[in-house]
Amino acid sequence: MVPxxxxxxxxxxxxxxxxxxxxxxxxxxxxxxxxxxxxxxQHGQPLPPYDSRATLERVAQGVEETGAxxxxxxGDNFHDAEGATRLEDVACDMLRALTARVEWSWITxxxxxxxxxxxxxxxxxxxxxxxxxxxxxxxxxxxxxxxTRRELSGHWHPKLDVTxxxxxxxxxxxxxxxxxxxxxxxxxxxxxxxxGGMDAGHAAIRxxxxxxxxxxxxxxxxxxxxxxxxxxxxxxxx
Numbered sequence: 001m002v003p004x005x006x007x008x009x010x011x012x013x014x015x016x017x018x019x020x021x022x023x024x025x026x027x028x029x030x031x032x033x034x035x036x037x038x039x040x041x042q043h044g045q046p047l048p049p050y051d052s053r054a055t056l057e058r059v060a061q062g063v064e065e066t067g068a069x070x071x072x073x074x075g076d077n078f079h080d081a082e083g084a085t086r087l088e089d090v091a092c093d094m095l096r097a098l099t100a101r102v103e104w105s106w107i108t109x110x111x112x113x114x115x116x117x118x119x120x121x122x123x124x125x126x127x128x129x130x131x132x133x134x135x136x137x138x139x140x141x142x143x144x145x146x147x148t149r150r151e152l153s154g155h156w157h158p159k160l161d162v163t164x165x166x167x168x169x170x171x172x173x174x175x176x177x178x179x180x181x182x183x184x185x186x187x188x189x190x191x192x193x194x195x196g197g198m199d200a201g202h203a204a205i206r207x208x209x210x211x212x213x214x215x216x217x218x219x220x221x222x223x224x225x226x227x228x229x230x231x232x233x234x235x236x237x238x
Contacts, residue, residue: 001066002225004218006176007150007184009137012066015220016058017172017189019152020066024135027062027102030074030154031109033192035086051193052091056098058191063102071102072132074154074188075109075141077120084119092124099125105132109141109155143187143208150183156205157190159197160217162228173219175200175230177212185209201230 001020004013012020019028034052063071078084087095098104104126121128131140138147142155160173172189187205190197198205200217209215215231 002220002223004174004225006137006186009135009150013174013218013220013225014062014066016062017191018059018062019174019186019188020062020068021135021137022066025067025069026134027059027066027068027071028074028139028152028188029059029062029071029191030188031076031157031190031192031195032059032073032078033076033190033195034078034091035084052087053094054193055191056091056094058193060094060098063098069102070105071098072105072134072139073107074139074152075107076154077106077109084123087120087124095120095124095126105129107132107139107141143185145208145210147185148182151185152188153186153208154188154190156187156202156208157195157197158187158200158202158205158217159189160200160219160228171219171221172197173200173217175205175209175215176218177209177215179211179213182212185212206231 001012001014004011012022014020032055034055059071106121106126106128108128108130131138137150137152139152141153143151143153158173158175161170174189175187177185206215213233214229217228217230219226
């Protein structure tokens with residue numbers, strides 16, 4: 001867990017791919033993609049059917065380690081629109097224990113069907129939101145180009161894939177857009193157990209975070225904050 005300056009706010013970037021805001025006692029997780037394994041099993045690609053348990057165990061561990069009193073998911077909570085109805089009893093009980101322990105806010109994403117999200121809130125607890133603003137930070141699933149407020153989002157599953165001093169580094173990371181005249185914005189890495197990733201420097205991520213003066217990747221590695229530049233505006237100036 002390493003400090004990360006985010007405008008006037010100090011966040012903590014965790015090696016488990018979550019972000020913690022101490023002042024608000026809030027833990028943010030993006031793209032849980034619960035029941036991804038059961039989705040693939042239905043389509044002839046059997047995977048170990050315990051991804052939801054593993055993901056929720058990691059959320060519970062994050063709550064325990066940080067003392068969080070609120071959890072905000074940043075969309076794509078389930079892998080598909082029927083994912084919640086496939087949630088096994090053990091995983092549902094784990095969710096109920098979490099939503100009874102903390103204030104739990106589900107932000108919906110493009111993978112979440114309305115009935116799916118409603119089923120989860122009704123049967124496992126929590127409240128549903130398309131967006132949520134906390135302490136001046138807007139929380140949504142997909143970054144909106146031109147946003148002027150501080151913003152936390154998910155959706156893109158950013159992953160760092162670079163070679164530094166002859167060593168290839170591949171790991172999930174946050175992507176942060178910074179400007180001298182605008183508030184910072186961050187795309188969180190995917191938290192789910194079976195989630196893949198997109199190159200953190202991909203043009204689609206840059207477009208989602210535009211306009212910005214510079215964009216960087218950030219990871220928590222062995223108790224240190226690792227920041228790598230991905231893009232600077234002057235590199236592309238006419």
